[in-house]
Amino acid sequence: MQALKADNSGFVIGPDGLQRLLEVLAGEGYRVVGPALRDDAIVYDDIDGVASLPVGWTDRQEPGRYALERREDNACFGYAVGLHSWKKFLFPPAETLWTAQRGSDGAIAVSTPERAPDKFAFIGVRSCEIHAMAVQGRVFEEGPYTDTAYAARRAGAFIVAVNCAEAGGTCFCVSMETGPRAEQGFDLALTELADGAEHWFLVEVGSEAGRAVLEQVPHVPATAEQAEAARAVSERTASGMGRGLDTQGIKDLLQDNPEHSRWDDVAERCLSCANCTMVCPTCFCSTVEEHSDLTGENAQRVRKWDSCFTMDYSYIHGGSVRSSARSRYRQWMTHKLANWIDQFGTSGCVGCGRCITWCPVGIDLTEEVAAIRAAPEEGRSR
Numbered sequence: 001m002q003a004l005k006a007d008n009s010g011f012v013i014g015p016d017g018l019q020r021l022l023e024v025l026a027g028e029g030y031r032v033v034g035p036a037l038r039d040d041a042i043v044y045d046d047i048d049g050v051a052s053l054p055v056g057w058t059d060r061q062e063p064g065r066y067a068l069e070r071r072e073d074n075a076c077f078g079y080a081v082g083l084h085s086w087k088k089f090l091f092p093p094a095e096t097l098w099t100a101q102r103g104s105d106g107a108i109a110v111s112t113p114e115r116a117p118d119k120f121a122f123i124g125v126r127s128c129e130i131h132a133m134a135v136q137g138r139v140f141e142e143g144p145y146t147d148t149a150y151a152a153r154r155a156g157a158f159i160v161a162v163n164c165a166e167a168g169g170t171c172f173c174v175s176m177e178t179g180p181r182a183e184q185g186f187d188l189a190l191t192e193l194a195d196g197a198e199h200w201f202l203v204e205v206g207s208e209a210g211r212a213v214l215e216q217v218p219h220v221p222a223t224a225e226q227a228e229a230a231r232a233v234s235e236r237t238a239s240g241m242g243r244g245l246d247t248q249g250i251k252d253l254l255q256d257n258p259e260h261s262r263w264d265d266v267a268e269r270c271l272s273c274a275n276c277t278m279v280c281p282t283c284f285c286s287t288v289e290e291h292s293d294l295t296g297e298n299a300q301r302v303r304k305w306d307s308c309f310t311m312d313y314s315y316i317h318g319g320s321v322r323s324s325a326r327s328r329y330r331q332w333m334t335h336k337l338a339n340w341i342d343q344f345g346t347s348g349c350v351g352c353g354r355c356i357t358w359c360p361v362g363i364d365l366t367e368e369v370a371a372i373r374a375a376p377e378e379g380r381s382r
Contacts, residue, residue: 010202010203010204010221010222010226010227010230011202011203011204011205011214011219011220011221011222012200012201012202012203012219012220012221012222012223012226013200013201013203013217013218013219014199014200014201015050015076015199016218017201017217017218017219018050018076018190018201019049019050020216020217020218021160021188021213021214021217022034022047022048022049022050022123023049024213024216024217025121025158025160025213026048026121028213029119030119030120030121030158031046031118031119031120031121032046032047032048032121032123033045033046033047033086033089033120033121033122033123034047034052034053034122034123034124035047035053035054035077035079035082035123035124036052036053036054037054037057037068040068041059041066041068041082041083042054042057042059042068042079042082042083043082043083043084044082044084044085044086044088044089044122044124047123050076053076053077053124054076054078054079055074055075055076056070056071056073056074056075056078057069057070057071057078057079058070058071058075058078058079058080058166059079059080059168060168060169061080061168061169061170061171061242061353061356061357062169062170062242062357062362063170063356063357063359063362063363063364064356064357064358064359064360064361064362065357065362066083066357066358073194073195073196073199074194074199075165075192075194075199076192076194077124077162077165077190077192078165078166078192078194079166079168080164080166080167080168080170080171080353081126081128081129081168081171081352081353081354083279083354083357083358084278084279084354085129085132085279085280085281085352085354086122086125086129086132086133086281087132087136087280087281087282087283089118089120089122089153090120090133090136090150090153090154090157091136091140091150091284093304093305094302094303094304094305095149095302095303095304096113096300096301096302097112097288097300097301097302097303098110098111098112098113098300098301099111099112099113099298099299099300099301100298100299100300101297101298101299102296102297102298117149117152117153117156118153118156119156119157119158120153120156120157120158121157121158121160122157122158122159122160123160124160124161124162125159125160125161125162125182125186126161126162126164126173126179126180126182126352127161127163127164127173127178127179127180127181127182127183128171128173128176128178128179128180128281128350128351128352129281129350129352130159130161130182130184130185130186131176131178131179131185131350132281132282132350132352133154133185133281134185135282135344135346135348135350136150136281136282136284137154138344138345138346139284139344140284141154158187158209158210158213159185159186159187159188159206160186160187160188160189160190161182161185161186161188161189161190161206162182162189162190162191162192163180163181163182163189163190163191163230163233163234163237164179164180164181164234164237165191165192165193165233165236165237166237167180167237167238167240167241167242168242168353168357169242169243169353169357170242170243170353170354170356170357170364171241171242171243171351171352171353172241172242172243172244172245172351172353172366173241173350173351173352174238174241174244174351175241175243175244175245175246175247175351175366176245176247176347176349176350176351178350178351179238179350179351180234180237180238181234181238182206184206185206186206186207186210187205187206187207187209187210187213188203188204188205188206188210188213188214189203189204189206190202190203191204191230191233191234192233193226193229193230193233200226202222202226202227202229202230203219242353243351243353243356243364243366244366245349245351245365245366245369246369246370246373247337247347250337250338250347250369251337251338251341251342252338253338253369253372253373253376254333254334254337254338254369254372255334255338255339256376257372257376257377258330258334259377260372260376260377261377262368262371262372263326263329263330264326265371266326266329266363266368267324267325267326267329269361269363270325270328270329270361270363271325271360271361272309272310272325272328272329273309273360274307274309274310275355275358275359275360276309276332276354276355276358276359276363277307277308277309277332277355278305278307278358279354279355279357279358280336280354280355281350281352281354282336282348282349282350283307283336283348285305285306285307285308285313286303286304286305286306287303287304287306287312287313288301288302288303288304289301289302289304290302308322308328308331308332308335309328309329309332311323314331329363333365333368333369335348336348336349336365337349337365337369349365
């Protein structure tokens with residue numbers, strides 16, 4: 001995908017045009033993935049048309065709470081964010097790195113899987129999620145070593161962004177300067193307007209690939225009134241954030257308070273379940289497992305998602321470096337909001353709010369930062 005700025009003139013398509021867009025992408029060999037209703041939640045999954053989208057549904061998200069509700073219109077993207085992120089497609093939860101086989105002569109042959117990477121078309125990507133992809137790109141592609149499988153999947157992805165019309169109860173993307181309007185990093189960006197009998201999408205072009213696809217979809221230039229209506233959607237969403245996070249000096253704030261009493265408070269509630277890291281669109285911790293069959297003739301190495309909340313993740317000879325819930329939560333939040341800046345030049349948080357929604361006990365990192373900021377304890381000893 002070429003990184004071009006959006007064509008601000010904009011075009012308009014209707015629901016039929018959206019259906020045609022999905023058909024064009026499928027016809028060009030993309031694996032079309034978008035929001036769908038599964039198990040009483042909105043998830044990202046393979047879709048085969050507008051009928052697969054969560055038409056007329058929205059989500060209500062609060063700390064430790066998630067519920068679906070019917071809308072009063074037929075909006076296709078009238079929700080905040082899906083329960084998991086696009087990370088699971090670009091950085092799979094489990095991936096075979098290599099296999100080994102012992103031949104009849106005793107020689108061992110090692111090979112990497114020979115498979116073409118999926119050519120994804122992601123439908124309904126929010127601005128915060130585009131920023132999350134960029135953050136993970138720094139981790140997997142811009143360091144001294146490149147994850148070639150990740151890079152291939154990312155390079156081949158076609159991104160259809162959707163500018164948010166709903167701010168979830170745990171969203172704080174405005175604080176992180178990551179939304180709610182997508183400014184770059186997409187091929188096409190949609191702003192949906194569903195008001196009574198009117199239902200249409202303003203389309204902005206972000207790449208030459210996006211322009212080529214749009215040429216195959218019935219569309220008309222947006223009027224000034226339609227462009228203004230689309231801008232108003234983003235402005236209304238930005239003013240309705242469910243959360244806020246003061247990021248001023250946050251790196252020094254967290255790095256200077258490793259012994260703050262608030263870490264004890266959060267440890268009393270944290271279950272170390274790792275939900276927050278599993279749903280986070282930027283977390284990248286993984287472990288490697290090796291398996292062999294009963295004959296000892298075949299083996300494979302598999303990379304799987306892991307979490308800094310597990311005891312084994314920081315295990316070295318003699319025990320775990322972070323043996324308490326206090327130390328593990330502190331590691332996660334300080335890394336996400338502070339140390340990440342030292343490593344990658346950016347925050348590791350994009351304000352999607354998933355970690356708050358899917359924490360079983362409703363721990364809110366914006367609340368934790370605010371508590372430390374209100375009463376810093378740099379000199380506290382243990």
